[in-house]
Amino acid sequence: MAAAEIPFILLNDAGNAPPVYRQIYEAVRTSILKGELKQGIRLPSSRDLARRLGLARITIVNAYDQLLAEGYLEGRSGSGTYVAARLPEELLETRPPVVRKTEKRAVKPAVGLSSYGNRLRASAAELTQFRQPSRAAAFQNGVTAIEEFPFDTWAKLTQKVIYRSARRGLGYGEAAGLRELREAIAAHLASARGVRCSVEQVIVTNGAQQGLDLTGRILLEQNDKVLIEDPCYAGARVALASTGARLIRVPVDSEGFNPDAVGKQSAGARLVYVTPSHQYPLGVTMSLNRRLGLLDWAERSRAWIIEDDYNSEFRYAGRPLSSLQGLDSQNRVIYLGTFSKTIFPALRLACLVVPPDLVEVFTAARALTDYHSPHIEQAVLADFIAEGHFARHIRRMRALYEKRQAFLIEAARQKLNGLIDIEKADAGMHLVGRLPETIPDVSVAASAAEQNLLVAPLSSYAAPRTKLNGLILGYTGFNEKQIARGVDKLAKVLGGFS
């Protein structure tokens, strides 16, 4: 049987285009869903298609692997690859048939979406992946050692707050957040992160994601230029992209982000997104020189800077640099902190510190979008910080996470030697393991997922030209037994590739 003709694929090599393997993945997936590539048909081999498109074979393999992992294709690259007989949209179908009393068939509504709605619809596949609920399997990143959380204290504080709040009415509260919580946050950020602000500049948000979304929405117009790190945290990238802004990836080096790395492309940028304390996902700390240079550049360019300080609390070595916000004398920095890493993600509390001139518009936007965060959770967190439990918990977790990291490194040294190159990290909640070029991270991640082992491919955070190839290994949410078991599984998976 002859292989199917893959329909014409227009590849986009602009700086802000998705990785090429991703573009191929999307094109093939779309053709399958449109019915252009029929179920059961055989695809050209990765070698043939690579030749035809003038690409490295590995790029095609990555795209096919992703499609295989998601169930759009069946079979193995060696013995032929086929469009799956049963497509995942059918398998994943969650919408039951709409039963109507009237006899009229439900008509598909006209598209009728805004440009924002249409952008979301167009990137639905990526967004589905982005919004996966977290799973308890190693090495899921960003998961806290929840079994060590002082739930007794939390429960006791919650009881107190419920009865105290009952007397206060529990009506609508302040849009910017509960005053006590904002005071506790301002004091904590001043001492721990050198953030300099008044309580009025602190705005409580539903997680860092809301801070990113509000910032993008308030500051960015469609087609505005935004500089992001390459590689970059996905939650920030998708939120900023949803505004219709053009994202330009700026390669990060050993000193961190530098707008000059993309030459003239940085000109006219309205906003920069950076993670100076601990670059996500590479872990680089932005040097002081670079920080001062960035602030200077931002002032000259009249650009805003988002400083995402997502897990600066966990530093195991070296002197922590204080925040970029603390160095900013020009009110250019929008600081973003979160309690997802220090308390737990399901709390959905984080904070923005915005320049004085933006306080009013951010507060108005917060009120318009959802009024404010829930009162009880805010009040419990305020008490948790004020009574010293927060600082104590961070101290304990810092020690625990340091041990867990060391354990993972030692286990990897024993079991993964030669297969993956893992470097110690001075801070944060994950390690980066670099893979040899011959073993594509996307394929490893797909194979690992079949074993319920969660390793995010480093390349998925970066532009293809950046040539990153490795795995993100979160270690904070797993005890030594779980880490050891995860390393064993990973050894088996990686063994299959060499």
Next chain:
Amino acid sequence: MAAAEIPFILLNDAGNAPPVYRQIYEAVRTSILKGELKQGIRLPSSRDLARRLGLARITIVNAYDQLLAEGYLEGRSGSGTYVAARLPEELLETRPPVVRKTEKRAVKPAVGLSSYGNRLRASAAELTQFRQPSRAAAFQNGVTAIEEFPFDTWAKLTQKVIYRSARRGLGYGEAAGLRELREAIAAHLASARGVRCSVEQVIVTNGAQQGLDLTGRILLEQNDKVLIEDPCYAGARVALASTGARLIRVPVDSEGFNPDAVGKQSAGARLVYVTPSHQYPLGVTMSLNRRLGLLDWAERSRAWIIEDDYNSEFRYAGRPLSSLQGLDSQNRVIYLGTFSKTIFPALRLACLVVPPDLVEVFTAARALTDYHSPHIEQAVLADFIAEGHFARHIRRMRALYEKRQAFLIEAARQKLNGLIDIEKADAGMHLVGRLPETIPDVSVAASAAEQNLLVAPLSSYAAPRTKLNGLILGYTGFNEKQIARGVDKLAKVLGGFS
């Protein structure tokens, strides 16, 4: 001393323009803040200005009263009205001076906002008013009888949920909301409101405000036409206006909303916002004929409908009509329910029920904007509903609120007879008191506020041509003693006007 010249005021009489008194208020306020009208200067009398502008004197009085109430003007209309010597912006200044270590003075950032940001900035005065935290004073509307809430049950369920959740990890959850809660909501809405949907169509939001904001953002483009009720709930109006859409006010009559009431102006509308169960604030129930007509119109026009079913749980008389959503065979209706009125506003939980074709884009938007609502509160609410506490609480509150309404009506009959015309309401949490034309509601509200009596002026919800003049009296959050005291105060305030 001669009166100041009021700078040229351009009045806008388009259907979607703010009320004329509001335009005058804005113009005068802006002139004061710009320094065109200097502090201490005398303004022309309301009579003179009315003559010059060709308006009814009452319009100018209303504008002046608002400016007096907010502290921009001083003195009384009779003895001369002056620009205040000390302006409220100074009085209300909440931003402390920014202290910087570096010697450089903080430079005011370039405006650098998106069109959304600029729209918010332009309507900052209105938004500040809109996002006032609720106060415990009579007759604040939308406040629950919080002293009757079963806090013991809530606290007990919260304890259980905290310990149960601790074992489940408390990582990131499902963007559309906790499955158990969505199931509980779907079942409740099916039986109580005739809403027909699958669990997948239910999306948990942070209050109805987030539902409104998401809907506007996903469906509306700048300059799209939106039909809203006249008068209209402010939270919906400001959220929809923030998208840059053109809002067209459609007068509500005794059968409720009817798109034909504005003739050809309704053509091409993309979205309609209605409150069919209990029009806010007038309290009209939309007739079945009108409901069918609206659905038919929406299908022909390919327009979406937001059905805000904000307090349908509290119906005291008459057979409740089931939801518009339940009649919709064309998947045109986006249903909005809230727990702010049945539990308490500070909970920040509500729900959307969206047509199947919109599930994916709404869920993606929810994930991008703030991932999901807090886990613990969602789980507690799910248990509260599933264990029957919710239904029991609603039954108790319905009986209580009915009594409170009757008490307010009787007290008003005794003390406010002839001053205000209050009609019994079949449903909801507030009464509307109509005022004679000679007593402008804005002035009454301002005088009442000085006595810590909160009555919202009916005219502030409507276009000026609608000529509504009355007060919104919320009664659910106050016991009989508080209601009686509130009525006494209102009698005094109204007495001062006759």
